[in-house]
Amino acid sequence: MKKVVVLVMSLVLTISLAACGEKGSTLDEAVKKGYITVGFANEKPYAYKEADGTLTGEAVEIARVILERLGVKEMRGELTEFGSLVAGLQAERFDLITAGMFVNPNRCSAVLFANPEYSIGEALAVKEGNPHQLASYEDVANNGDAKVAVMTGAVEIEYLEKSGIPADRIIQVPDQASAISALQADRVQAITMTGPSLQAMLDSANDEKIERVADFKQPSVDGESVRGYGATAFRQADTEFQEKYNAELQKMKESGELLEILQKFGFTEDELPGDMTADTLCGE
Known part of the structure; x- marks a missing residue:
C-alpha cells in the first residue's frame, strides 16, 4: 500500500512540476503579465518615441488597438537599430516588431508577418535645386559622383543595388536622422526612404536647403513594382x-478605423493595403 501511495504522490508531483515549468504562448503570457514588449527603430512615421518618452507611430497605434482587444493592456518599446530587429525578435528580446517593416520573401523565412497595414512607394531627397538632377535610382547609378544614404537593413538597399548603384556609393547609416545629417554635410548627394517616412523627417528637420524630389520615378526590380507593404x-x-x-486587423479595415489611424501619420487612402495578404507577399 505504501508503495502505491508513494507512486501516486510521485506522479502528482511530476505532473505539477511539468505544469509549472510549461510556458504559455506569447499572447497568453502577455495577457497574464499585462504587457508586451515590442521592437521598434525610432523611424517616423512608423514607430518612434516622442520627447516625453511616449511610444507612437502608425504601426504602434494600430498594434496598440489590436493588442488591447486581445487582452494586452500595455506596450513597452525596445529601441533597436532597424537592421537588428529580426535578430532581436528571434532572440526574444521583444515579442513583436512594430516598425512598419516591409513584407518580403527574405524576411518571411525568418519571421511570421501579419497581413499588411499599409502600402507605400519610395522617395528621394536632395539639396535645394537638385544640383545633380537626380530623379530616380538610375540617375544616381549613372552619376559617378553621387552617393546615397540609406538606413542599415532597409529594403531600399536591395532596390539601390539592383538599380546599378555600386556598394561604395550606397552609404548605410544607423537611422533616419543620420541620413539627413549626411546630406546636410555633403557626405552624400541624396537620401532615400519611403514617402511618408521621408516627409516626416524633412518636416522635422525644417531645413530649406533640402528638398524632396517631386518627380521621383518609382523603382522596379526585375520588371516588377517595388511598392512595399508594411x-x-x-x-x-x-x-x-x-x-x-x-x-x-481585418475588422479595422472594414470599419474604416485603420484609415483613421493611418491618416494621423500622413498616410492617405491611396496607402491602404487593399486585399493584399502576407501569404501572397511571401510567395506562398
Whole structure:
C-alpha cells in the first residue's frame, strides 16, 4: 500500500512540476503579465518615441488597438537599430516588431508577418535645386559622383543595388536622422526612404536647403513594382497569435478605423493595403 501511495504522490508531483515549468504562448503570457514588449527603430512615421518618452507611430497605434482587444493592456518599446530587429525578435528580446517593416520573401523565412497595414512607394531627397538632377535610382547609378544614404537593413538597399548603384556609393547609416545629417554635410548627394517616412523627417528637420524630389520615378526590380507593404512581425511559432491579430486587423479595415489611424501619420487612402495578404507577399 505504501508503495502505491508513494507512486501516486510521485506522479502528482511530476505532473505539477511539468505544469509549472510549461510556458504559455506569447499572447497568453502577455495577457497574464499585462504587457508586451515590442521592437521598434525610432523611424517616423512608423514607430518612434516622442520627447516625453511616449511610444507612437502608425504601426504602434494600430498594434496598440489590436493588442488591447486581445487582452494586452500595455506596450513597452525596445529601441533597436532597424537592421537588428529580426535578430532581436528571434532572440526574444521583444515579442513583436512594430516598425512598419516591409513584407518580403527574405524576411518571411525568418519571421511570421501579419497581413499588411499599409502600402507605400519610395522617395528621394536632395539639396535645394537638385544640383545633380537626380530623379530616380538610375540617375544616381549613372552619376559617378553621387552617393546615397540609406538606413542599415532597409529594403531600399536591395532596390539601390539592383538599380546599378555600386556598394561604395550606397552609404548605410544607423537611422533616419543620420541620413539627413549626411546630406546636410555633403557626405552624400541624396537620401532615400519611403514617402511618408521621408516627409516626416524633412518636416522635422525644417531645413530649406533640402528638398524632396517631386518627380521621383518609382523603382522596379526585375520588371516588377517595388511598392512595399508594411506589417507587424511575430516569431515563427506564434501562428495562433498572428491569426488573432489578423482577425482584428481585418475588422479595422472594414470599419474604416485603420484609415483613421493611418491618416494621423500622413498616410492617405491611396496607402491602404487593399486585399493584399502576407501569404501572397511571401510567395506562398
